[in-house]
Amino acid sequence: METIVKAYGTGAVNNPLAAIDIKRRAIQPKDVEFEVLYCGICHSDLHQIKNDFGGTMWPIVPGHEIVGRVTQVGSEVTKFKVGDLAAVGCIVDSCGECQHCEHSLEMFCENGVTFSFNSPDAYMEGEHTYGGFSKKYVCEDKYVLKMPAFEDLASAAPLLCAGITVYSPLRHWGAGPDKKVGVLGIGGLGHLAIKIAKAMGAEVTVFTTSPSKVEDAKRLGADKAVLSSDPEQMQAAMGSQDIIIDTVSAKHDVNQYLGMLKVDGSLVLVGLPPENLEVGAFNVVMGRKSFSGSNIGGIAETQEMLDFCYEHNIVAESEIINIQDVNEAFERLEKGDVKYRFVIDMASL
Numbered sequence: 001m002e003t004i005v006k007a008y009g010t011g012a013v014n015n016p017l018a019a020i021d022i023k024r025r026a027i028q029p030k031d032v033e034f035e036v037l038y039c040g041i042c043h044s045d046l047h048q049i050k051n052d053f054g055g056t057m058w059p060i061v062p063g064h065e066i067v068g069r070v071t072q073v074g075s076e077v078t079k080f081k082v083g084d085l086a087a088v089g090c091i092v093d094s095c096g097e098c099q100h101c102e103h104s105l106e107m108f109c110e111n112g113v114t115f116s117f118n119s120p121d122a123y124m125e126g127e128h129t130y131g132g133f134s135k136k137y138v139c140e141d142k143y144v145l146k147m148p149a150f151e152d153l154a155s156a157a158p159l160l161c162a163g164i165t166v167y168s169p170l171r172h173w174g175a176g177p178d179k180k181v182g183v184l185g186i187g188g189l190g191h192l193a194i195k196i197a198k199a200m201g202a203e204v205t206v207f208t209t210s211p212s213k214v215e216d217a218k219r220l221g222a223d224k225a226v227l228s229s230d231p232e233q234m235q236a237a238m239g240s241q242d243i244i245i246d247t248v249s250a251k252h253d254v255n256q257y258l259g260m261l262k263v264d265g266s267l268v269l270v271g272l273p274p275e276n277l278e279v280g281a282f283n284v285v286m287g288r289k290s291f292s293g294s295n296i297g298g299i300a301e302t303q304e305m306l307d308f309c310y311e312h313n314i315v316a317e318s319e320i321i322n323i324q325d326v327n328e329a330f331e332r333l334e335k336g337d338v339k340y341r342f343v344i345d346m347a348s349l
Helices: 043-049 153-160 162-172 188-199 212-219 231-236 281-285 299-311 323-335
Strands: 003-009 018-024 031-041 066-073 085-088 091-093 136-140 180-184 203-208 224-227 241-246 261-269 290-293 318-322 341-345
Touching: 018 136, 031 153, 031 323, 043 323, 066 136, 066 153, 085 153, 091 136, 153 162, 153 188, 153 299, 153 318, 153 341, 162 188, 162 241, 162 299, 180 188, 188 203, 188 241, 188 299, 203 212, 212 224, 224 231, 318 323, 323 341
Parallel strands: 180 203, 180 241, 203 224, 241 261, 261 290, 318 341
Antiparallel strands: 003 018, 031 066, 031 136, 031 341, 066 085
16 A cells, blocks of 8 residues: 655755655565665755756655665565665666666666656656655665665765765776776765775875865875866876766866876766766877766665775765755755765654
8 A cells, every 4th residue: 555755845946845745655575665764965866856957757856865774574575674774876676687787787777777766656657756855765675775884874875876976987997006096076976986995995186176175185085186276286197097086067177187197097977067078089089098987886886885885984974954954955055065965864854
């Protein structure tokens, strides 16, 4: 039987988020239901409620960095029991049969991923998925993560999107003791990229436009910080990096950062600028460089990331807020006024 659940959402692009009721599906044999304890706020939540990419389904309940405690399991579930910590990130369903799903790359599912919010709901005809700004969440067990018992559980919530978004390319492009990793931008993604790359053993250099963030980059673990508005510092860093993780979500000139790469180096875009970026041909041809992209990670890799971060005591630098302050938080996020991630304490709902 479907249940009515309290949530926070909005029914139109310019309307503030407010308390609403939503439907959660009846528990299926392979489903896990959990009470939402904490939910991170991601820049892509902001993009969706502003309909920056088009296709937003109204009403929308954002939230895809979801941590909770299991309250009910379906009859065929063996991986979880009532009382366990659990988590859901971006992906809550995929076809499970295409070449990408078969290789644990569900985020590239050829038949379409179901995201934790703003996707058609395969279980309830005519409905769409609602996110973690809610009291409860229901998901098939294969897409639910086993959440380690982080000491700061609230600040671990952003790992479900921000963490895997930077972990996946760092792992794919081989960050480690023999690699120099650059991080472009120190925000929700960038500050976790610093921590994770350092834990992997890489030498980390941060590129930032903000003088105030130079010292903070070193506090977070960076070996070096380059002020990108300083031509001398940029010149000194030319040709020095094996990998650069580009976390910037606004239009920017990637060409100057391609110049920071070694031969065969890769600049990997993980931010989502709404506008197209221009790349000069000679900036990739000279030095056999790559301008690449990466998008979250599969379920198995997300579990691997959570276990890695637990082992290395990595969580986000977070400001914990009540759900009633979420509109102010989105306004501050749009202005870049957050160090470095907002997390909602869902007990406030």
